Amino acid sequence: MSKTDTLNHTLFAWSKQSGINPIHCTHAKGIYVYENDKKYMDFSSQLMNVNIGHNHPTVNNAIKEQLDKVAYVFPGMSTDPRGQLGKKLKEITPGKLNKTFFCTGGADANENAIMLARLHTGKQKIITKYRSYHGASYGAISAGGDPRKHPFNKNELPGVVHIEDPYCYRCPWGQRPESCQRECVQHLERIIQFEGPENIAAILLEGESGSSGCIKYPYDYWPKVAELAKKYNILTIADEVMSGFGRCGQWFAINNFNVEPDIMVMAKGISSGYIPLGAVTVTDEIAQSYDEQPLPLGMTYSSHALACAAALGCIQVYENENLIERSAKLGHTLNKKLKQMKETHPLIGDCRNTGLLGCIELVKDKESKEHLVPWNAKGADMKISAELVASLRKQGLHTFVRWNWIFIAPPLIISEEELMEGLDIISKAIKKIEN
Numbered sequence: 001m002s003k004t005d006t007l008n009h010t011l012f013a014w015s016k017q018s019g020i021n022p023i024h025c026t027h028a029k030g031i032y033v034y035e036n037d038k039k040y041m042d043f044s045s046q047l048m049n050v051n052i053g054h055n056h057p058t059v060n061n062a063i064k065e066q067l068d069k070v071a072y073v074f075p076g077m078s079t080d081p082r083g084q085l086g087k088k089l090k091e092i093t094p095g096k097l098n099k100t101f102f103c104t105g106g107a108d109a110n111e112n113a114i115m116l117a118r119l120h121t122g123k124q125k126i127i128t129k130y131r132s133y134h135g136a137s138y139g140a141i142s143a144g145g146d147p148r149k150h151p152f153n154k155n156e157l158p159g160v161v162h163i164e165d166p167y168c169y170r171c172p173w174g175q176r177p178e179s180c181q182r183e184c185v186q187h188l189e190r191i192i193q194f195e196g197p198e199n200i201a202a203i204l205l206e207g208e209s210g211s212s213g214c215i216k217y218p219y220d221y222w223p224k225v226a227e228l229a230k231k232y233n234i235l236t237i238a239d240e241v242m243s244g245f246g247r248c249g250q251w252f253a254i255n256n257f258n259v260e261p262d263i264m265v266m267a268k269g270i271s272s273g274y275i276p277l278g279a280v281t282v283t284d285e286i287a288q289s290y291d292e293q294p295l296p297l298g299m300t301y302s303s304h305a306l307a308c309a310a311a312l313g314c315i316q317v318y319e320n321e322n323l324i325e326r327s328a329k330l331g332h333t334l335n336k337k338l339k340q341m342k343e344t345h346p347l348i349g350d351c352r353n354t355g356l357l358g359c360i361e362l363v364k365d366k367e368s369k370e371h372l373v374p375w376n377a378k379g380a381d382m383k384i385s386a387e388l389v390a391s392l393r394k395q396g397l398h399t400f401v402r403w404n405w406i407f408i409a410p411p412l413i414i415s416e417e418e419l420m421e422g423l424d425i426i427s428k429a430i431k432k433i434e435n
């Protein structure tokens with residue numbers, strides 16, 4: 001059986017290899033993945049990337065049509081889908097962003113964004129958040145603060161400086177909304193001064209936080225970060241790998257804050273996973289540095305014609321099916337329902353979402369906010385998370401449970417009824433733990 005072959009001859013990311021029992025996906029359609037005739041609602045869009053849902057004919061056809069013309073040429077050649085996608089990204093990204101360098105995924109897109117920021121400014125340091133994830137390659141995992149990088153801690157990319165997050169539910173400065181003086185922004189400014197603005201190339205933040213717990217920025221955080229960046233002559237890089245392409249109810253999460261970054265990093269929803277693609281879009285000011293000298297970046301699969309065609313197909317779906325507006329609308333419905341769930345479940349400490357990127361945070365006790373599952377728990381400490389996943393799977397739902405966060409990020413095509421059905425399944429699974 002090919003599932004046995006998968007287990008015997010392939011390695012699973014981020015997992016202890018023994019004892020795993022993956023869903024063996026035979027086919028998928030819309031918001032469902034199937035193991036033969038057993039169906040699972042995909043409540044995480046796989047890795048928060050299959051935004052348009054599975055097996056969409058528009059994208060399938062865009063790929064097939066391109067395949068019959070040319071699948072791949074080296075990145076020194078021009079192709080129609082590459083040019084059209086570059087132009088389209090200029091139209092949908094904010095501000096003065098114009099030229100795109102295409103990569104193969106989010107991690108290498110972030111690596112290239114960091115290299116461009118360093119080259120353009122002639123400065124080395126990059127400021128990022130502790131509770132963030134920017135990919136698993138050497139530079140990207142160093143840039144993130146997620147504990148997935150701990151095995152490599154002795155050999156991180158030099159020059160990354162981490163700051164605390166504006167985690168309002170667990171404010172690192174002990175503030176409550178009524179007493180908050182934006183200590184998070186003051187903290188960032190102190191770090192800039194300590195590190196020396198003359199050494200800092202860029203501040204790299206997710207457009208909106210994702211796998212580190214959907215920690216929502218206060219409404220004026222990104223604008224204040226951009227203000228500080230301008231004051232100290234530092235570039236801003238928005239990592240929209242997870243939060244972009246409608247996931248947060250706008251083309252890009254940063255649109256919710258009216259901020260225009262100097263560099264934007266994209267992947268995941270750009271092609272909804274149909275073909276891997278990453279992108280780094282920069283302003284003309286940055287691009288012009290390479291008008292008269294070679295751009296020192298490159299990879300064999302940069303600007304892959306099939307990936308660009310898939311992305312164009314995807315963008316067509318976002319537009320034709322009004323998925324960006326739909327995500328914003330469903331986001332409000334989701335928010336209302338999550339608040340109700342929080343009131344009725346003693347174990348739900350907080351719930352947060354922007355559009356269809358959200359999570360539930362479980363606690364032992366609402367008053368003390370003690371984590372139900374400790375942050376960065378492993379092995380036996382993950383028993384409750386494992387029980388939750390098993391219970392969801394038994395009820396026909398797949399999503400991610402990381403420590404005490406249950407993620408809610410279904411494809412943007414989900415109906416309101418299906419969204420409620422999925423949340424009811426989650427509610428039942430939490431109730432089981434509560435009992």
Ligand SMILES: Cc1ncc(COP(=O)(O)O)c(C=O)c1O
Nearest residue numbers: 105106107133134135241242267
């Ligand atoms: C914000 C963010 N940046 C970068 C990445 C890395 O993308 P990839 O896995 O395509 O390398 C991720 C992946 O989850 C992400 O969430």
